[in-house]
Amino acid sequence: MSDTGISLPGAGGGFNYADLLDRLTINAAKPLTTLEAQQKSYTAKLSAFGTLQNVLSSFKSSATALSATGLFHKLQISTSGTDVLSASIGTGAVAGTWKVNVKALAAAQALATGTQASSNTSIGEGSVQIALGKLDANGNFVANTDKGGTLNISSPKNTMEDIRDAINKDSKLGVDATIVDNGSGKQLVLTSKESSESSIMKITVTDSGSGTGLSDMLNYDPEAAGASNMKQTVAAKNAEIEVNGITITRPNNNFSDAIPGITLNVTGIGASTVTVRGGNKSEATTAIQGFVTAFNKMQTEFDNLSSFDAAAEDPNNRTKAPLNGDSTLRNIRNQMRTGINGAVLGTIGISIDEKGVMKIDDKKLSDALDKDPAAVAKLFSGSDAEIADKSLDVKPGIANSLIATITDIIDKGMLKNAKAGVESSIKTLEKKHSAMEISIQAEVDRYKAQFSAMDVLMTKMNGTMNYLTQQFEALNSKN
Structure with a gap:
């Protein structure tokens, strides 16, 4: 509402119109104060419903953790x-x-050449065919046609290092090549990339020209390994x-x-x-503890939202929580109590005392999880891993039942409707507040106009009175 302070043009007759107007304004605004108190109450109630929704969602999450049978059958x-x-x-x-x-x-076969003084000396020229396969029952080599290949070695790329690089460059060969310094010289070592007895190497060299340097170094026949120039250092093994x-x-x-x-x-x-x-006892225990903690937190919040300070000596100081006496909270609390089957939970060591606090008998719970985790799973989820036919009519279990109830309360049921009702009331009060402010301001403006007119009239009357007084005084002086 706008400022009600005014500046009257005069003080005709000595009357304090401004003070009177202020008092009239305060009196006119009293209904506005009542309306603002109602707005504050509804806003607090809406916030309380938000808190209620949050604590219900947290409890739902703890129940969801217990609803999966895999938790107990893991x-x-x-x-x-x-x-x-x-x-x-x-x-x-x-x-x-x-x-x-x-x-x-399993081991991958490894073959080594004889020792060479240098790895940079030209060896020879020709083709090198590398085959991978296995020996059959008769000792005959059977090649795997999907592996292996042929290298053409020619000068000047025909040193031990050149041959190593050529082998490593061709991934289709299925062989890794390295040069080893044994202290007396250099050896070229070939290792099958795959272990097993199906990755044995056979190396056939065809020399070019009259030289035999290439075949003298690289030939290897697994059917006659003893007569081969390369020697097996690691046998292929499954x-x-x-x-x-x-x-x-x-x-x-x-x-x-x-x-x-x-x-x-x-x-x-x-x-x-x-x-x-079977059964991951540690995870199951943690999930059950989380469920109990969330339940107790929810009960504490129920108490806080519905509390009433009846102990205060002055009745005017007895404060009420936003949802004190609220039917929505009362019904939700009853539904949560109904969803918790205390007698059934007691079989696994979970109880609720006279104050509504849920507690765990650790030993009893531990024994239940050790003895029959499937039964504990069924208690919470309503089914167990043994049930393959999902069409069977199986009770939902405590956790699944609570999940369904809370989902309905939040998304479709009483809490959603209650919040919508409060939000509607707040909007209605906001409109009333705006309309009342306009009405009060109009009334104040009307008073101001009336007082201003009265002040002008009184000023004129005072002027006339002064004039007449002066005239009478003048007549008296002549007489």
């Missing part, structure tokens, strides 16, 4: 010897124990393990299907025990 894997193997768990794994004995690690006495081989050290749903990566020779246990 498998854990461990091994007794990490120096022998590591294990990871995937889809299809089941609880159990497996004795694993690592008999051999990885071999025994799982509960059953022998299993693989071309590398990764066994992804030896045990369903479990991947083994062998790193050493020896024995290890792989154990898979």
